[in-house]
Amino acid sequence: MASEKISRVGVIGAGQMGGGIAEVCARADVDVLVYESTRELVAAGRTRILRSLDRGVSSGKLTEREREDAAGRLRFTSDLGDFADRQLVCEAVIEDELVKTEIFADLDKVVSDPLAVLASNTSSIPIMKLGMATQNAGRVIGMHFFNPVPVLPLVELVTTLMTSDDVSARAEAFAHDVLGKQVVRSADRSGFVVNSLLVPYLLSAIRMAESGFATAEDIDKAMVLGCAHPMGPLKLSDLVGLDTVKAIADKMYEEFKEPLYAPPPLLLRMVEAGRLGKKAGHGFYRYG
Numbered sequence: 001m002a003s004e005k006i007s008r009v010g011v012i013g014a015g016q017m018g019g020g021i022a023e024v025c026a027r028a029d030v031d032v033l034v035y036e037s038t039r040e041l042v043a044a045g046r047t048r049i050l051r052s053l054d055r056g057v058s059s060g061k062l063t064e065r066e067r068e069d070a071a072g073r074l075r076f077t078s079d080l081g082d083f084a085d086r087q088l089v090c091e092a093v094i095e096d097e098l099v100k101t102e103i104f105a106d107l108d109k110v111v112s113d114p115l116a117v118l119a120s121n122t123s124s125i126p127i128m129k130l131g132m133a134t135q136n137a138g139r140v141i142g143m144h145f146f147n148p149v150p151v152l153p154l155v156e157l158v159t160t161l162m163t164s165d166d167v168s169a170r171a172e173a174f175a176h177d178v179l180g181k182q183v184v185r186s187a188d189r190s191g192f193v194v195n196s197l198l199v200p201y202l203l204s205a206i207r208m209a210e211s212g213f214a215t216a217e218d219i220d221k222a223m224v225l226g227c228a229h230p231m232g233p234l235k236l237s238d239l240v241g242l243d244t245v246k247a248i249a250d251k252m253y254e255e256f257k258e259p260l261y262a263p264p265p266l267l268l269r270m271v272e273a274g275r276l277g278k279k280a281g282h283g284f285y286r287y288g
């Protein structure tokens, strides 16, 4: 059973992360069912994924035929009941513990294979909390992708005290052998490996801009030109979404009570103002 190849996947949420995960699965020859809660969100998710596939064609990474084949492997639904036959489901909705635990409780009732992988793309919510919302925490695991998912080759695999070895092996084989991602393993601690390092850095940059020590442009320029980062920390915060950066920081602060994870007031005010970054057209920078 553990070696059965995963060819039927579900993705919950078609935002920037869910859409990206669905896209890389479809490009890897996998049948993908994508859930969004309303018809409008389904339409927006479909458009986002098709646009990204178009981008793959225009940058020469995909042929027209490969784009059509990938698009043909994607189906959308607003009914979680349609996920019964899935071998792996990856949840990628907003970083909200209550929303995620409800989804895991529902998925657990619907997905029939006891060895199916129920994965979360959460960046910061301990996976155990999601596992304990189900009757079978052995099949719950963290599979954390990075934005933009079609570009960044990493998946953090997060096993809990309860995750079964079979489920962990299946999830790793899927990420590595089917999707072609590199895998690192992390213990089930809020933030896992990447965000434990990245979030204090992003928050420090926001505090630096807030204090007037340097402008947003100069902070970003310094890290791009001085450390060869592909983008500076404020532009990266805009890409991740400032609401998501805040949600991750809140969870990490809740777990560790360390001031370095506490979201600074400027971040809180920007989120309250709806300046959520690239997706909102305005964050530290303006877009579109």
Ligand code: CAA
Residues within 6 Å of the ligand: 052, 055, 056, 059, 061, 123, 145, 146, 147, 148, 149, 150, 151, 152, 195, 198, 230, 231, 236, 240
């Ligand atoms: N979908 C598909 N392909 C994309 C893409 C997308 N959304 N965005 C960029 N690309 C591709 C482009 O087609 C291009 O491909 P080619 O080189 O083959 O033409 C390549 O990526 C580079 O893109 P661009 O030339 O448009 O732009 P760039 O060189 O400035 O790179 C970037 C853009 C890939 C986003 C790069 O700046 C980068 O890697 N930035 C850092 C991103 C990062 O750190 N992400 C992690 C965030 S943390 C996270 O996600 C997890 C969390 O929990 C918060």
